[in-house]
Amino acid sequence: MAERIFNFSAGPAVLPVEVLEKAREEMLSFGGIGMSVMEISHRSKHFEKVLHAAENGIRELLGVPENYKILFLQGGATLQFSMVPLNFLGSGETADYVITGAWGKKALKEAKRCGNTNVIFTTADEGFKSVPQQSDLNFTEGAKYVHYTSNETIEGVEFHYEPDGAGVPVVCDASSNILSKPLDISKYALIYAGAQKNIGPSGVTLVIIRDDLLAAVPENQHSMLDYRLLAENDSMLNTPNTWGIYIISLVCEWLRSKGGLDGIAKMNREKAAILYDAIDSSDGYYRGHAARDARSLMNITFRLPSEELEKQFCAEATAAGLDGLKGHRSVGGIRASVYNAFPKEGVTALTSLMADFAQKNG
Numbered sequence: 001m002a003e004r005i006f007n008f009s010a011g012p013a014v015l016p017v018e019v020l021e022k023a024r025e026e027m028l029s030f031g032g033i034g035m036s037v038m039e040i041s042h043r044s045k046h047f048e049k050v051l052h053a054a055e056n057g058i059r060e061l062l063g064v065p066e067n068y069k070i071l072f073l074q075g076g077a078t079l080q081f082s083m084v085p086l087n088f089l090g091s092g093e094t095a096d097y098v099i100t101g102a103w104g105k106k107a108l109k110e111a112k113r114c115g116n117t118n119v120i121f122t123t124a125d126e127g128f129k130s131v132p133q134q135s136d137l138n139f140t141e142g143a144k145y146v147h148y149t150s151n152e153t154i155e156g157v158e159f160h161y162e163p164d165g166a167g168v169p170v171v172c173d174a175s176s177n178i179l180s181k182p183l184d185i186s187k188y189a190l191i192y193a194g195a196q197k198n199i200g201p202s203g204v205t206l207v208i209i210r211d212d213l214l215a216a217v218p219e220n221q222h223s224m225l226d227y228r229l230l231a232e233n234d235s236m237l238n239t240p241n242t243w244g245i246y247i248i249s250l251v252c253e254w255l256r257s258k259g260g261l262d263g264i265a266k267m268n269r270e271k272a273a274i275l276y277d278a279i280d281s282s283d284g285y286y287r288g289h290a291a292r293d294a295r296s297l298m299n300i301t302f303r304l305p306s307e308e309l310e311k312q313f314c315a316e317a318t319a320a321g322l323d324g325l326k327g328h329r330s331v332g333g334i335r336a337s338v339y340n341a342f343p344k345e346g347v348t349a350l351t352s353l354m355a356d357f358a359q360k361n362g
């Protein structure tokens, strides 16, 4: 078998080897039933167990209170950009948006189709390098909700606190940092995430939604866009991504073996610190994109002295078995995505390369 390389992809991203091995082991006969989990009915008792394992795993890890439903939907985080306003922002009503990067901008674009939006804070003018303080957030009176992105994957900018909506329901796109650290779910009305970074494979979207929001879904909503109906049907209004949900159940098990979210958060802080130290001690050869207090622990973005050198750096990294370091096409530079499953040895391999490269090309 080919060696595994260090995969810095921003998503779909590296999965824990233990999870992949377990999935391989069970590929032909899931739990000894003589069929793959991909080959069984989503209504079977075998799959029911998988769904509950995934749901309970998420509930336990994040400490999701009883008055919240956990849904495994499709359409990616991108569909949530529309589903949130389609359910909770009527024409003539206002929702607040905090824009700290490209994904927040996309969410805003969809909300505008449904009602009024008020951008109460944006860092667009500075090129999305920071996040607001709680005291910078002045919510619109009567706003239906406030939406923000807890980690902007492209720019590498992360909130290191959980904003309080001061009575306005908080909706959060946590696609690229969910499960990377403990959260206080009671602070959110709705939190969602595409699975393909820290939760599992692409094709599943995790939505955690408070019961009072379910009650507020308008009558006559299209079925597949109706959170209430989806919740009433246990995420199985239609055929769910059974394979994806199975992998999520395994990822939850893996996270438990790592000490849960406290354990993984400690490892994430260590990994990110190694990389940011390499940037900070390079005498300006490597320049981090994000402001220090908003540096993402998941997506570490930085520049080199020129685009040519960035190209050369990526080529040398790939040749050394360090893949996926090219920054997003919209911002350029380098992006090292070091999600939960990314090994610390990959981080030190990158910092060694950085030191060598700067010495040779500085």
Ligand SMILES: Cc1ncc(COP(=O)(O)O)c(C=O)c1O
Pocket (backbone or CB within 6 Å): 011, 075, 076, 077, 078, 079, 103, 149, 151, 152, 153, 154, 173, 174, 175, 176, 194, 195
């Ligand atoms: C923060 C954030 N939001 C939304 C998305 C879009 O997710 P999806 O491709 O699942 O629709 C991404 C994808 O990378 C993301 O990083």
